[in-house]
Each structure stands twice: as structure tokens, then as C-alpha cells.
Amino acid sequence: MKIIPVKFGWEILLLVYGIFFWMIYLNFSEPKAGSSILISLYFIFVTVCIFGIRYRIDDQTLKIRNGFFGTTKIDINKIERLEKTWNAISSPAPSVFGRVEIYFENNSIVISPKNFDEFKTELLKVNPNIVIKE
Template sequence: MRKIPVKYGIEILVICLTPFLFMISESISNGKVTGILFSFGYLILVGFVIFGIRYWIENEELVIQNLLFWKTRIRISEVSKIEKTWNALSSPAPSITGRVEIYYNKKSIVISPKNFEEFKNELLRINPNIIIKE
């Protein structure tokens, strides 16, 4: 198993933490204990969603763990193209910058590997027929 580091963007953290800061400040100023508990519940949930994303290569498959128990497995031999993208669709890519769209079996998925060159080279080592668009 070869782990692929995930790129975490500060912009995603700011977008996700802004509602928490608003909720916690309103709850504290109004003295609402349930609001404070809800705010921290939101923070824990967002933390699991963002920091639960993992990528690795196992038995010539790219495995993308989206949440604790939800995994997407892509046979690298079926990957036809990889291209850098600014696609902002919801995906297991916790960064706005450095997103990569992977095309396979008439599907695609967007991820954000920390080092695109290492990621690209690792996939090309297994499947040299992948088209790379940077």
C-alpha cells in the first residue's frame, strides 16, 4: 500500500469554519448551552468530513476514502485521463487549488493530491497509457 498525501486548502477550512464561528458567538452571546453543544457537534462533523479524506494505491487500485466507511476504488488500468481542474463540485478534494480530475470507465472524480508530480508518476508507472493534461 502506497499512501498519497492529501492537499488541505486553507480556503476550505475558512469556508467550513465560518458557520461554526457565527453559531458559537451567537450561542455564547445569548447564553444558549444547546447552541454551544450544536456548534461543537458541527465542528466535529466537519472535521471528520474534511480530515477523513485519504488516498492510497493498493493492488493497482487507487482507493479514495471519502468518509470513515465510504471508499471509491478505481482500477488504475481503467484510468484514461488525468487533468488539473478548477472544478468546484463537491468531491473528496479538501482544497480549491491543486484539484485533479481522474477519468475512468465513463466516470470521473476530483481529488487533491498534495504533490501532483509524484501522484502522476505513480499512476503512470502502473498504466503508461494515461493521458495527462496539465
């Protein structure tokens, strides 16, 4: 098993936690019943979604844990190509910079490994036929 470190971008953290602090400010300036519970639930949900993301290689499978949303398992031998991307779609990639799109079986997923070269090397050990577009 090889754990692939996740890249957490300050821009994503600033956005989601900025909303959290804005909600706290509004709650203190005009308190409303139940808003503290809603704010707490938002904080927990966002924190688990962001910091619950994990990437791992087990034998010939890339496992991408998506926080609350389960785990995506990709057979590394079915990965066709890796491509660095700026694609901003919602994905298990908690950074805008350093995103990588993985193409496999007429599908794709965007992740943000902390070290692209290390990630690429680990995948190529299993499947040397992966096309790399940087």
C-alpha cells in the same frame, strides 16, 4: 501500498471553520438550548469530513477514503485521463487549488493530491496509457 498525501487548502478550512466560529459567536451572544450540542456535532462532522480524506494506491487500485461517506475504489488500469481542474463540485478534495479530475469508466472524481507530479508518476507506473492534461 503507497500513501498519497492530501492537499488541505486554507480557503476550505477558513470557510468551514469560519462558519463554526460564527455559530459559536451567535451562541454566546444569544444562548439557546441545545445549540452547543448542534455546534459540537457540526464541528465533529466537518473535521471528520475534511481530515478523514485519504488517498492510497494498493497494487492496481486507487482508494479514496471520503471521511463518513465510505471509500471509492478505482482500478488504475481503467483510468483514462488525469486533468488539473478548477471544478468546485463537492468532492474528496479539501482544497480549491491543485484539484485533479480523474476520468474512468464513463465517470470522474475530483481529488487534491499534495504533489501532483508524484501522484501522476505513481499512476503511470501501473497504467502508462493514462492521458495527462495539465
